[in-house]
């Protein structure tokens with residue numbers, strides 16, 4: 001208390017002018033190394049602040065506060081997630097040779113690495129976020145993807161016809177008259193879905209033939225959960241893999257995942273245009289019908305989680321895709337790294353808005369996980385994050 005204040009009544013001294021604890025004591029008490037960083041923004045008088053690189057920008061934003069700090073933290077967590085290395089494959093006992101490994105130049109398996117589960121909502125594939133996701137799959141930076149139905153079909157549709165920038169303000173009735181559909185400030189012509197139908201129906205026909213041949217060949221065992229990725233019984237992930245193979249287009253996320261053997265799980269496969277196509281197909285194929293088995297897929301994704309040496313989540317948006325990854329990670333007592341990027345709020349009790357701390361209570365994320373939620377539109381932050389982490393051009397410094 002300064003001498004200037006010695007005439008102030010004691011009650012005021014105690015209640016208002018009370019002395020502060022040392023910020024480092026709080027840092028140690030909470031065990032959070034970010035507490036106590038001095039709040040500072042970018043110093044634009046410095047030459048290095050002109051036309052900044054993503055890595056420098058994100059690093060500088062870490063000390064800005066609010067979501068800028070969460071963005072900086074997310075990049076640190078992603079770098080930790082992708083640079084963890086465990087034991088050499090060859091040194092592991094037979095029963096522990098599971099999960100994700102780095103691949104040596106000669107094609108053999110090297111050290112254990114984090115299995116990265118990524119989820120995204122449908123609108124993100126409709127947006128230009130698609131190209132960022134394609135890059136992640138093209139380089140095999142992620143191991144497993146969960147999408148909603150729109151996130152599957154819109155990827156294929158974009159190979160057949162473009163999506164356009166529109167405006168949030170365009171009137172629904174006016175667009176309806178013109179056969180144009182709006183997703184936020186983007187426009188997708190109805191014709192795109194007609195092209196999708198023309199493209200997918202012959203594939204559905206062929207998959208039905210293959211299914212019936214499989215049934216005839218295997219008889220009573222036709223429904224056994226054999227997980228040959230190319231053969232019936234079909235599951236959502238095998239169905240999506242087949243679409244990726246058939247589209248055969250480098251710009252497609254599904255194609256890159258097919259090429260790199262990254263499974264895309266979609267437990268809500270029928271909730272979109274694909275569902276419409278499958279519905280129409282039942283009339284065409286009657287009395288036969290395509291069958292898609294969800295149980296084999298839940299076994300597949302949960303097994304991936306259980307086998308992972310370390311598990312990381314990068315969840316873009318909320319809803320089904322967020323929960324499906326979290327639930328899979330419950331099978332291994334929680335993820336070791338968790339990044340949520342979404343606009344959801346928790347006050348309504350929704351899973352979409354639930355913070356990572358709620359997932360910890362369920363055992364879906366570990367208490368000691370490295371984690372952060374960014375409250376933001378994914379389109380704003382994901383390109384920055386990927387530029388500053390996966391695509392920063394720097395050699396990874398491994399840690400164990």
Ligand SMILES: NC(=O)c1ccc[n+]([C@@H]2O[C@H](COP(=O)([O-])OP(=O)(O)OC[C@H]3O[C@@H](n4cnc5c(N)ncnc54)[C@H](O)[C@@H]3O)[C@@H](O)[C@H]2O)c1
Nearest residue numbers: 121122123148149150271272317318319342343344377378
């Ligand atoms: N293009 C499309 O959006 C499209 C197309 C066809 C079908 N559908 C179907 O609509 C249903 C609902 O779609 P969904 O499950 O993909 O997600 P959704 O659009 O319902 O979003 C779920 C939650 O994710 C968060 N979120 C969404 N977009 C975000 C963004 N840009 N940035 C940050 N957070 C964001 C929000 O919290 C939101 O409540 C699905 O079954 C899907 O198949 C969507």
